[in-house]
Amino acid sequence: MTAHASPIGPGPTGPGPTAPPPAPPAVSPLRLVATLGISGALAGLLLVSVHRVTEPVIAAHKQRVLEDAVLEVLAGPTSYRTLYLVDGAFTPDLPAGADPRTLDTVYAGLGDDGARLDGFAIPASKPGFQDKVSLLFGWEPKDGTVRAIRVLESRETPGLGDRIEKDPAFAAGFVGRTTPLVGVKAGRGTGAPSEVDMITGATISSRTVIDAIDTTLARLRPALDAYAAEAAR
Amino acid sequence: MSDLLWILLSAMVVNNFTLSLFLGLCPFLGVSGRVETALRMGLANIFVLVLTSLCAWALNTFVLVYAPFLRVISFIVVIASLVQIVEMAVKKFSPTLFRQLGIYLPLITTNCAILGLAIFQTNRGYGLFQGLAFAVGAGLGLTLALVLMASIRETTELSDVPDVTRGAGLVLIVAGTLSLAFMGFAGLLSGA
Amino acid sequence: MSTDARLLVTAAPHVRSADSTPRIMWTVVATLVPLLAAGAWWFGPGALLVVAAAVVGAVVPEHLFGRRGALGDGSAAITGLLLGLTLPPGFPLWMACLGGAFAIVAGKLVFGGLGQNVFNPALVGRAFLQAAFPVAITTWPAPAADWSAFRGDLLALPLTSPAADTVTAATPLGLMKFEHTGTALLDLAIGRTGGCIGETSALLILACGVLLALKRYLDWRIPAAVFASTALLSGVLHAVDARYPGPLFMLFSGGLVLGAVYMATDMVTSPVTRRGAWIFGAGIGALVVVIRVWGGLAEGVMYAILLMNALVPFINRATQPRVFGQRPREATS
Amino acid sequence: MKETTAREDLLRGIWRENPVLVQMLGLCPTLAVTNSVANSLAMGIATAFVLLGSSVLVASVKRLVPGEVRISAYVLIIATFVTVADMALEALAPGIHKALGAFIALIVVNCIILGRQEAFASKRPVGRAALDALGTGAGFVIALVLMGSVREVLGSGSFLGHPLFGAHYEPWVVMILPPGGFLTLGSILIALSWLRRRRAAAAGEARS
Amino acid sequence: MxxxxxxxxxxxxxxxxxxxxERAIRRMPFPDELVLPLSQHAGRPARPIVRPGDRVERGDKIAEADGWVSSPVHASAAGTVLDIVPQPHPSGAWLPAIRIQVAAHSAQAPRPRxxxxxxxxxxxxxxxxxxxxxxxxxxxxxxxxxxxxxxxxxxxxxxxxxxxxxxxxxxxxxxxxxxxxxxxxxxxxxxxxxxxxxxxxxxxxxxxxxxxxxxxxxxxxxxxxxxxxxxxxxxxxxxxxxxxxxxxxxxxxxxxxxxxxxxxxxxxxxxxxxxxxxxxGLPLVERIVTVTGPGVRKPANLIVPVGTRVRALLDACGGLTDDAAEVVLGGPMMGNALAELDAPVTKGTTGVVVLTEADVRARDVHPCIRCGRCLDACPVFLNPQLLGSLAKRGRLEEMDAHHLGVCMVCGCCSYVCPSNIPLSQMFGAAKRDLRRLAARAAP
Structure with a gap:
């Protein structure tokens, strides 16, 4: 919002006069810079301190949220490993100087022994009805089936499209389905293993989720398969 | 390419900066009494938004990776200086343009659309071109909303608006209706 | 006559054309009656109740807060009727009533009543209902076994949800958009399809529209421009990629005919200039195609008209007629 | 400057010169985050915190800051407090932080805050500045919660997350969508204007 | 054709x-009295050159043109000048006029050229x-x-x-x-x-x-x-x-x-x-006037001496019907309604149209519904709808900018307006106000 009172308001703001306080005559530029510099430094100091206090809490929370989601869609494993797509292959090691946000990232579930590959948790996103829908889905590389899905962020229509996030029945419809998925109208499916029931009245939102999974897999599948084959050996 | 187009259209109509994200409301509710003014204000905004997007991208890529907590401060400082520099540059190189846009530039500094753009762009992790598409879309969206509101207000000025609703009340109801109408764009380019 | 005291002194002109605003409005109301009848024929008597609820919702606030005698000009009745005709047959009555009230209050009264509003009030009400109750308004109840039985959950108590287990039947546009299934053109033309109460019988609406256009109670340019631009755009798209629905389907499905004939031509919210009318109509047609083809919604007529309503002041400005004797150079100012 | 009492400084911003409902400032958050009472409350408190902090600080250091860089210094101070609030909220209530999103950071450009610094804190003693900030902050919270209540009750059928009308209530979804924000604030302003007019009319009648 | x-x-x-x-033009008998306003033309009123009591013959000049854009007035019948006093004028005002008692039984003889x-x-x-x-x-x-x-x-x-x-x-x-x-x-x-x-x-x-x-x-x-x-x-x-x-x-x-x-x-x-x-060889002393309308008993096209009172003219046409309500000088689109029947026929009077109550019954004025009919009617392509709403708010300068000056106040917009908004009346008033403003602004 601007500091300029909007003309539609009922009148000038505040009780005080609008004239600035009497400026001290001729302040040296040095003092101006110094004032700003010092206040900047103080502000920085304050921020750094607060950051140091809050950062671990925030990071831990983020980590927990991610972990929850990853483990939920992996449906089984209790630990996982983060993989980055570098030069067409997944590797757990982040190359020096690379920004992890710009790389495709998946999470490989680890079996009881802490080493065996047990499914992938894969993030996917696609523009939906209102805005981008982000989700995480668990995927079984052996037969290409979906283990579970969880919509992480969406701004779909409340009561309609947001059921992709809020309606457990919708998410349950993905479990065990073979990719690539095909959306069908609820109750109209033929029973094929790739069919997923869409939400009545929220076809666009439902299809967004399905398409996000399909396109992400289409892009990453070679690398995922290669990694799975490597791990199986 | 379709990604960039979606970002642009999304910021422009689907999630219009003003009508859906409530950014840039001050000029929308206040300054937009005349269509010409609204148009110039919108153009000035597009200009500054694009520059801001560039700066925010540069800051995010080269500076804020190391000190994310300085984000708000550095954005606001950069935007303020940016507007100052633009104002000076325009004044020097195109006095005509300055006469037309000049008075709007200071208003833009504290327009939350500019800071909003920088922050949204950062939160969504947009790259350089995505950011530019976002900025252009947002600016066009702002301009569209401003011009629509201005032309509607020119008409309602000539209507027998009851005293009770005259002013902010009516403007907000109109904005609400515009916002309802823009819901028609929901899902644009997503169903295909 | 001995004294001149009886002489009237009025300003010129001393003769006036016979048309009056109430006459225009009530004629429009009269032409809506066949549409109501068609709605009742296809969807059962419950449809009439929905329309009646919308009319009551519109008329009561107009009476309470409007100008003195504002009901007499018939415009509130039109708003209620048109809103009712754009609702699904089994729409809960309390919602229809709320929509009618919102249409009149937010769509008209806040602007100062008849003639002052910017947006078509009926569509403001419809857009509000669409945003408020997205599920109910996209629930198209399947035909009941008995013609006279109420469809859907018409009688849901105020503020409560309609029963969730309504059997639904899809609209032609929904079928096309989400299942890529067409509907026979004849069914579309006479209205033997799912859809809103008043929008299914395209031919009937057209007939009423021609009647009104002949009486000059609506500007034929607007529907003509809507149809032309819709047909042209969808024709081009269809020619490029046959997956897109063809122009005839586009024209006859959904609310396009009703919208073009009755909503877009609302005098208050459409341009006053002839050139403006063409631009306005063409814009509606283009937006309809854009929303139907690339948007997330099956139907876009309502939004297209509302968006163009918002542009009307701008269009009026831009299409001011060139004044008699004005040199072209000045005409741009 | 007209002298005001401490009581006036505190109470003024709450209703009579309510920053949102009367002065029409800070509309962006008022419309953007008030789709639930909890969000409104959090946003209001965060803003009030920034306002209080900045006012106290500005009032304390006003003699040290030269007029030329006054605005820049204020913005710096405000931005600092906003960042603190942002980080604190993210650490303490991550759910609400996610819901408010970018709008926390946008407190920086909330003109209520800069406006109070310019109009009041930079000219008055620390105590008065604090009172003024408290009053204005409270007024902001009240306006936001008013908006949030209307929108949550109608739009979700609940208050602070507690269902009010039972399972059969059909929420008016539009109220928690963007148009609902505009429509709610518009209706509130029209209602207030109507009340003011009625009161003025009544007062006029009483006099005559 | x-x-x-x-x-x-x-x-x-x-x-x-x-x-x-279909009614052939016939001559109306001379009335007993003539009222000859000094202002029967656009421009400055004429200057009287006779005095009360003067005898005048038909065709005698009784008032001289005052300047180039002005016109002299002639006696339209032989008689005696009674006085020069304000009399009802077709415009509705009372304006100075020369009253002449028409000589009874005068031959109104032709005179030298x-x-x-x-x-x-x-x-x-x-x-x-x-x-x-x-x-x-x-x-x-x-x-x-x-x-x-x-x-x-x-x-x-x-x-x-x-x-x-x-x-x-x-x-x-x-x-x-x-x-x-x-x-x-x-x-x-x-x-x-x-x-x-x-x-x-x-x-x-x-x-x-x-x-x-x-x-x-x-x-x-x-x-x-x-x-x-x-x-x-x-x-x-x-x-x-x-x-x-x-x-x-x-x-x-x-x-x-x-x-x-x-x-x-x-x-x-x-x-x-x-x-x-x-x-x-005789100056303009008479003209042809249509006396018509549903409110007059015997409609006719008459040669009328200029200065004949409308009352006398109407009497010559059988008088008014019982439901006569409004007497208009000129056509019904642009003519003036008369407040008093004592006003005279002047050189500019093309007709007297008497309308009945059924024709002029007051109609309710409704809000403008922006139907655009006035735009389709306006012969000079103005936007009367916009001008009307500007006029309602007294925004004269903007009306001027929207070419109000071109308006001829022909009444087409008022005629078609289904809401009965008196558009042309508002424009006429606005034009007058603008002229007054311009006159005041001029040095």
């Missing part, structure tokens, strides 16, 4: 000309003769004719246009004039072309007067380049600018005069009067 020429926009009010269209024979005069002499004859435009506006006959130095008049449209409903004076005195029309044309040096003339006649067209065709002189053109029936075809557009396709520039496109327009009645003045 083939393709009919016309102009764009305009309206089609019911004509009602059948009441008098007061106006010289036209054959002997050059262009300047003709103009002066017309001026002395007190001839003004008889179509309603009453602009002194001699001014029109003398274009400014360096302006050439190519075409003379004769306005025989008579587009106002009810009126038939021009119609009867053309049908009964076509030779007079052609003679007037000849004199006028000589004055102006124009080589070409066009007579525009609306197609609802076939007998007038036929009569003009029949009597057309072979040595003159005269086009007699049938036009579509539409109001306001008789407005100068519309007529020029219809006949020649030219648009008179905004703020300009017909002269700017090389045209002078003259009304048929005025031209016939010029011919008559030169034929009889």
């Amino acid at each position: 083939g393709f009919l020429r016309g102009f764009r926009h305009g309206v089609h009010p019911p004509e009602h000309k059948e009441l008098t269209a 007061l106006i010289p024979d036209w054959h002997d005069l050059d262009a300047n002499g003709l103009v002066e003769a017309v001026r002395q004859g007190g001839v003004v435009g008889l179509g309603g506006a009453a602009f002194p004719t001699h001014v029109k006959l003398k274009p400014p130095e360096g302006r050439r008049v190519e075409s003379l246009i004769l306005n025989g449209c008579e587009c106002e409903p009810y009126l038939t004076t021009d119609h009867r004039t053309m049908a009964e005195y076509p030779e007079r029309v052609h003679l007037g044309l000849r004199i006028m072309m000589k004055c102006l040096g124009a080589t070409r003339a066009l007579i525009g006649v609306e197609n609802n007067k076939p007998d007038a067209l036929a009569a003009l065709q029949r009597t057309r002189p072979d040595d003159l380049d005269v086009d007699i053109v049938g036009l579509t029936v539409k109001y306001p075809q008789g407005a100068e600018k519309m007529l020029i557009r219809a006949l020649l396709g030219h648009e008179v520039p905004e703020g300009g005069l017909p002269l700017d496109v090389g045209v002078v327009v003259q009304n048929v009645a005025s031209i016939a009067t010029i011919a008559e003045v030169f034929e009889t």
Whole structure:
């Protein structure tokens, strides 16, 4: 919002006069810079301190949220490993100087022994009805089936499209389905293993989720398969 | 390419900066009494938004990776200086343009659309071109909303608006209706 | 006559054309009656109740807060009727009533009543209902076994949800958009399809529209421009990629005919200039195609008209007629 | 400057010169985050915190800051407090932080805050500045919660997350969508204007 | 006639000309008293040159033109000057007028020629003769004719246009004039072309007067380049600018005069009067008036001495019916309603239309519904809808910027408005206010 009172308001703001306080005559530029510099430094100091206090809490929370989601869609494993797509292959090691946000990232579930590959948790996103829908889905590389899905962020229509996030029945419809998925109208499916029931009245939102999974897999599948084959050996 | 187009259209109509994200409301509710003014204000905004997007991208890529907590401060400082520099540059190189846009530039500094753009762009992790598409879309969206509101207000000025609703009340109801109408764009380019 | 005291002194002109605003409005109301009848024929008597609820919702606030005698000009009745005709047959009555009230209050009264509003009030009400109750308004109840039985959950108590287990039947546009299934053109033309109460019988609406256009109670340019631009755009798209629905389907499905004939031509919210009318109509047609083809919604007529309503002041400005004797150079100012 | 009492400084911003409902400032958050009472409350408190902090600080250091860089210094101070609030909220209530999103950071450009610094804190003693900030902050919270209540009750059928009308209530979804924000604030302003007019009319009648 | 020429926009009010269209012109008996306002023309009022008690003969000059844009007044009957006092005027105001007691049983004898024979005069002499004859435009506006006959130095008049449209409903004076005195029309044309040096003339006649067209065709002189053109029936075809557009396709520039496109327009009645003045040698002392409308018992086309009170004129037509409600001087579209029947017929009075209660019943004014009919009606392509809402809020400057100046206050917008908004009345008032403002601003 601007500091300029909007003309539609009922009148000038505040009780005080609008004239600035009497400026001290001729302040040296040095003092101006110094004032700003010092206040900047103080502000920085304050921020750094607060950051140091809050950062671990925030990071831990983020980590927990991610972990929850990853483990939920992996449906089984209790630990996982983060993989980055570098030069067409997944590797757990982040190359020096690379920004992890710009790389495709998946999470490989680890079996009881802490080493065996047990499914992938894969993030996917696609523009939906209102805005981008982000989700995480668990995927079984052996037969290409979906283990579970969880919509992480969406701004779909409340009561309609947001059921992709809020309606457990919708998410349950993905479990065990073979990719690539095909959306069908609820109750109209033929029973094929790739069919997923869409939400009545929220076809666009439902299809967004399905398409996000399909396109992400289409892009990453070679690398995922290669990694799975490597791990199986 | 379709990604960039979606970002642009999304910021422009689907999630219009003003009508859906409530950014840039001050000029929308206040300054937009005349269509010409609204148009110039919108153009000035597009200009500054694009520059801001560039700066925010540069800051995010080269500076804020190391000190994310300085984000708000550095954005606001950069935007303020940016507007100052633009104002000076325009004044020097195109006095005509300055006469037309000049008075709007200071208003833009504290327009939350500019800071909003920088922050949204950062939160969504947009790259350089995505950011530019976002900025252009947002600016066009702002301009569209401003011009629509201005032309509607020119008409309602000539209507027998009851005293009770005259002013902010009516403007907000109109904005609400515009916002309802823009819901028609929901899902644009997503169903295909 | 001995004294001149009886002489009237009025300003010129001393003769006036016979048309009056109430006459225009009530004629429009009269032409809506066949549409109501068609709605009742296809969807059962419950449809009439929905329309009646919308009319009551519109008329009561107009009476309470409007100008003195504002009901007499018939415009509130039109708003209620048109809103009712754009609702699904089994729409809960309390919602229809709320929509009618919102249409009149937010769509008209806040602007100062008849003639002052910017947006078509009926569509403001419809857009509000669409945003408020997205599920109910996209629930198209399947035909009941008995013609006279109420469809859907018409009688849901105020503020409560309609029963969730309504059997639904899809609209032609929904079928096309989400299942890529067409509907026979004849069914579309006479209205033997799912859809809103008043929008299914395209031919009937057209007939009423021609009647009104002949009486000059609506500007034929607007529907003509809507149809032309819709047909042209969808024709081009269809020619490029046959997956897109063809122009005839586009024209006859959904609310396009009703919208073009009755909503877009609302005098208050459409341009006053002839050139403006063409631009306005063409814009509606283009937006309809854009929303139907690339948007997330099956139907876009309502939004297209509302968006163009918002542009009307701008269009009026831009299409001011060139004044008699004005040199072209000045005409741009 | 007209002298005001401490009581006036505190109470003024709450209703009579309510920053949102009367002065029409800070509309962006008022419309953007008030789709639930909890969000409104959090946003209001965060803003009030920034306002209080900045006012106290500005009032304390006003003699040290030269007029030329006054605005820049204020913005710096405000931005600092906003960042603190942002980080604190993210650490303490991550759910609400996610819901408010970018709008926390946008407190920086909330003109209520800069406006109070310019109009009041930079000219008055620390105590008065604090009172003024408290009053204005409270007024902001009240306006936001008013908006949030209307929108949550109608739009979700609940208050602070507690269902009010039972399972059969059909929420008016539009109220928690963007148009609902505009429509709610518009209706509130029209209602207030109507009340003011009625009161003025009544007062006029009483006099005559 | 083939393709009919016309102009764009305009309206089609019911004509009602059948009441008098077939009735031959007859002479009305002299009234007992005449009221001759000093201001019967556009421009400065005339200066009286008689005193109470003076005896005057028919045709005597009783008031002298005061300046170039002014016109003298002549006694229209022999009698005695009673007084010079304010009297009811057709405009609604009370304005100074010379009252003459008509000499009873006077023969109103023809007198020696007061106006010289036209054959002997050059262009300047003709103009002066017309001026002395007190001839003004008889179509309603009453602009002194001699001014029109003398274009400014360096302006050439190519075409003379004769306005025989008579587009106002009810009126038939021009119609009867053309049908009964076509030779007079052609003679007037000849004199006028000589004055102006124009080589070409066009007579525009609306197609609802076939007998007038036929009569003009029949009597057309072979040595003159005269086009007699049938036009579509539409109001306001008789407005100068519309007529020029219809006949020649030219648009008179905004703020300009017909002269700017090389045209002078003259009304048929005025031209016939010029011919008559030169034929009889008598100045303009009488004119043809249509007395008509559902509120008058015996509608007629009458030759009326200028200065006859409307009451006397109506009595000559059998008086008013019981449901008569409004007496309009001029046509119903642009004419003035009379407040008092004592007002006289002046040189500019084309007709007296008496409307009944059923015609003029007050109608409810509704809010503007932006139907755009006024835009489709406005013959000068204004946006009366916008101008009307600006007028309602008194935004005069903006009205001016939206070309209010072009408005002729023809009444088309008011006529079509389904909400009965008095648009043209508002525009007339706004134009007056603007003129007043401009006059005040001028040094």
